Amino acid sequence: MLKKICFPLALCVSTFSSAQLVSLNQDELLNTVGQGGADLSWTLSLNHKYANDMSLKNISELSNGEVTTANYQYECSNDVLCRFAFSPNNHRDENGQKWLVFKQIQGTIQIDKFSLEGTTIINKDKNPQTAMLLKFYDQHPLKIRNLGFVSLAVESGNEGYLNNTRYTTYNNGSQVPSFDQGQEQGFMGLNVHGNLHLSGDIKIFSYNCSGAATSRC
Numbered sequence: 471m472l473k474k475i476c477f478p479l480a481l482c483v484s485t486f487s488s489a490q491l492v493s494l495n496q497d498e499l500l501n502t503v504g505q506g507g508a509d510l511s512w513t514l515s516l517n518h519k520y521a522n523d524m525s526l527k528n529i530s531e532l533s534n535g536e537v538t539t540a541n542y543q544y545e546c547s548n549d550v551l552c553r554f555a556f557s558p559n560n561h562r563d564e565n566g567q568k569w570l571v572f573k574q575i576q577g578t579i580q581i582d583k584f585s586l587e588g589t590t591i592i593n594k595d596k597n598p599q600t601a602m603l604l605k606f607y608d609q610h611p612l613k614i615r616n617l618g619f620v621s622l623a624v625e626s627g628n629e630g631y632l633n634n635t636r637y638t639t640y641n642n643g644s645q646v647p648s649f650d651q652g653q654e655q656g657f658m659g660l661n662v663h664g665n666l667h668l669s670g671d672i673k674i675f676s677y678n679c680s681g682a683a684t685s686r687c
Contacts, residue, residue, distance in 0.1 A: 507587030507603075515578040517552045518616065519545045529578050529615060542578040542615035549574055549654060554619075555631035565626035571633075573654045577617030577662075583610040591675060601675035608669035614662050621656025 515521035520541040531539035546552040555571040585605040593599040637646040
């Protein structure tokens with residue numbers, strides 16, 4: 471629906487606006503300079519409530535600086551669908567293919583603001599050269615929320631990555647403690663939660679560019 475609204479609007483705007491373009495020769499192009507950039511934001515959310523509910527606008531709701539509602543809780547309709555598995559060197563044994571399986575993968579990463587601009591550097595030939603400037607701000611940290619996986623397991627079978635065995639009992643009938651009861655079997659988990667503060671500039675340019683008028687960088 472949004473595209474259907476925006477397209478006719480663009481047609482209406484273009485009907486009542488006009489611009490005159492002026493051609494430039496080679497010397498005028500070389501003497502033309504400009505300034506500009508863009509402030510950007512970026513969010514990646516995987517297997518979280520924020521990723522599944524498109525009506526949510528924020529990864530969390532705040533009140534007086536405190537999180538009241540966390541939208542980065544694990545939410546997956548089927549745990550088997552929230553995995554990453556691979557078979558190193560296609561290793562096989564008598565039980566079939568061997569798989570290294572990361573179970574219940576999840577995470578949300580967000581940075582509220584970073585900038586992309588153009589800048590000028592002095593290159594190795596002592597000539598001015600254009601470069602791309604990527605700028606990060608300390609007051610806008612990289613937010614890492616509930617990032618990781620619940621368990622890592624080695625599974626066997628041609629479709630071993632679908633194995634869904636869970637902890638219930640051990641030692642011939644003893645109940646598994648409540649912490650692991652019903653969890654997918656594995657031997658290690660990982661969870662990262664916090665802020666990563668970045669401050670500084672990254673300039674990206676071609677080292678072999680001479681900066682001459684006829685070179686392309």
